[in-house]
Amino acid sequence: VCLRLAKLTAAVLLSRDVPVHLFSSFIPTPYVPYAVKKLGAAAGVMITASHNPKEDNGYKVYWCNGAQITSLHDKEILRCIEEQLEPWSASCWDVGLVDRCSLRTDPLTQINSCYMDELASLCFHRDLNSSSPLKFVHSSFHGVGHAFVQQAFRVFGFPPPIAVPEQKDPDPNFSSVRCPNPEEGESVLELSLLLAERENARVVLATDPDADRLAVAEKSDGCGWKVFTGNELAALLGWWMFFTWKENHSEPADARSIYMLATTVSSKILQAFARIEGFHFEETLPGFKWVGNRIHELSQTGSRVIFSFEESIGFLCGDTVLDKDGVSSAAVVAEMAAYLHNKHLSLSQQLHNIYQTYGYHLSKTSYVVCNDPPTIQRIFSRIRNFDGSGSYPKTCGGVQIVHVRDVTTGYDSSQPDLRSVLPVSRSSHMITFTLQNGIVATLRTSGTEPKIKYYTEFCAVPGQSEVSTLEEELRKVTAALVDEFLEPEKNNLIRRLV
Structure with missing residues (x-):
């Protein structure tokens, strides 16, 4: 078709x-x-x-x-x-x-050749890659990624990743997965993880069917597999892209000309990087179209965007393509993993190091399914009139809400003029709550699926390391956000199967 x-x-x-x-x-x-x-x-x-x-x-x-x-x-x-x-x-x-x-x-032929030539600019340790003992498994999820990821690995000096045979060729029926979305995690990565166990491969890479997004899993010593969230992968890739950029730019002042971008529902980890390292960070509305257009605008002023992401496993390393790119991201993750392995570090250990330096950023992202559009309208109308006409909720899970931003209406209580800095987007619902304990929570409708998505994040300061306490507080607020504001049982919402 x-x-x-x-x-x-x-x-x-x-x-x-x-x-x-x-x-x-x-x-x-x-x-x-x-x-x-x-x-x-x-x-x-x-x-x-x-x-x-x-x-x-x-x-x-x-x-x-x-x-x-x-x-x-x-x-x-x-x-x-x-x-x-x-x-x-x-x-x-x-x-x-x-x-x-x-x-x-x-x-x-021309575009593939040019793309692979330019991809080489993201490769910094080709000799190390070619001698790395790390083995990688790649699934293209019955999509188009197989041949292109194999080529990208060659460009970076790696032997080809081990392909999941049942999933390497295009198949419009997605025969071996219940859902062709690698973002769903371990439940859809089963064949990849089984193959990795058999082949003794430590890292699994999965591109989605059109190869613009990337999921990554790593074998943990003695405790199964760690499937990284989009926000965790972004922390690793953001660190890596700045680290490799810094290796090639000795003047600290140079950092003032570079940017990293993220969509507003994504982790604020890049903001923490920028605050300490001196480069620029900007947020856009959800959707990579906003990111791509902002990269183009910044390029017109001589500024360079070295990394961008959205939490739904969409990443862009560099600025050669103005959209998320699972092919280049797969090669960059492989090089980062090989470099860290040579330093006796896993991806998980490096993520911990990043959080120690820049502050723990713990996030939860999920969704409920609602197949009835009037119900969605009713839910968001109730939130906007929660405490009387035109009055948003004042607490969530017993924690005071200090700011509300409603991009659908253009309202932002944190701004002096009460107007949202982000552009008004009336085509979908999106409301963000900032809580007194530092948690930021967002509810939004999906542009392509019958879902209400929710995002929560706890941004701790560097040195704050009581992770279990932070996680419990985040869990409680997330549960309250869903139960108090969305009322899943009353509204017949289908919770995500984990």
């Missing part, structure tokens, strides 16, 4: 004499924004449902800057659709144009 929709999109453009670069085979999603910039295209389209259910399909649009379109462009596209509900002519549906029109080219 993806191929047919891609050919149909190309045929519509070719029928109006617009030159089209149509890839001849499956590619990772980040190849499209990369190609838009590399080829100077006016726009890019990726047909993918990514990790969503097999019945779904998706149409992802990039603008000429190589970043996903934001609300100005999508409104204009919608207006054009509504004005032109009848196809121009029968030739619009003629997918045969794709094979016979001279305006159609296949950029696969």
Whole structure:
């Protein structure tokens, strides 16, 4: 179906004499924004449902800057659709144009070659990689990542990772997993972990079906497997990207020209890095489209973004692609793991070191499913009028709420003018509570799935190391956030299966 929709999109453009670069085979999603910039295209389209259910399909649009379109462009596209509900002519549906029109080219070889050449700029320890005894397992989750991750490993000097055979080839039915989303953790990584045990591999890498996101698990000494959350991986990758950048820039003043970015529902760990190390940190609205466009804006002023992430295992090392990229992230994680292994450190041990230096950042992220849109509206309306008309909740789990930010309405009680610094986003609900004990909690609706997502984080100061106490406080607030504000049983919400 993806191929047919891609050919149909190309045929519509070719029928109006617009030159089209149509890839001849499956590619990772980040190849499209990369190609838009590399080829100077006016726009890019990726047909993918990514990790969503097999019945779904998706149409992802990039603008000429190589970043996903934001609300100005999508409104204009919608207006054009509504004005032109009848196809121009029968030739619009003629997918045969794709094979016979001279305006159609296949950029696969050129783009793949250029991408891999530029990927080498993220590799700093090739000799160490080639001699590392570490073994890696990779699953492409029945998607497109296999061949590209294998190539990326070669670029970094590694032998190829051990592929999970049942999951290495594209399969639209996702036959071996109950859910094709590696973010779900150990329950969907079963085949990868079993193979890693058999092969004595310490690190498992899993790209999602369209290879723009990455999950990582590490074998712990004597206690099973540690599957890293997106926030934990971001702490490791953020540390690594700054560490390797610093190795190549001796002047501390240089740090003032570099940035790291994260979406607002993601961990604030990069903010803690920035505070101590002297570089810039910025937040964007949820969704990598905001990150990609901000990277582009900063590049216009001579600033460089060296790392960006969103908590849902979306990472971007460097700024070559203006979207999250599971292929490059897999190679970078492998190099980081090999470097640490050479220093007799695991990824988990280094994460602990990072928290010791910059402060523990403990987070919980999950969701409830709600298949009834009016119920979602009712839930958020109740929150906005919790203590009377226009009055938000004042406590959560017995802890006082000191600030409320509602991006949907543009309200932020922490600002002098009570207006949110982040752009207003009326298309979805998102409310953030800052509690007196330092916990930050957010409730938001998903843009692509029938879910209400929730995020909580405890940001401790460096030296505060009573982790079990912090975890218990975070657990209590998270449970109260869900039970008091979402009322799952009353509203027939389905809690996430862990």
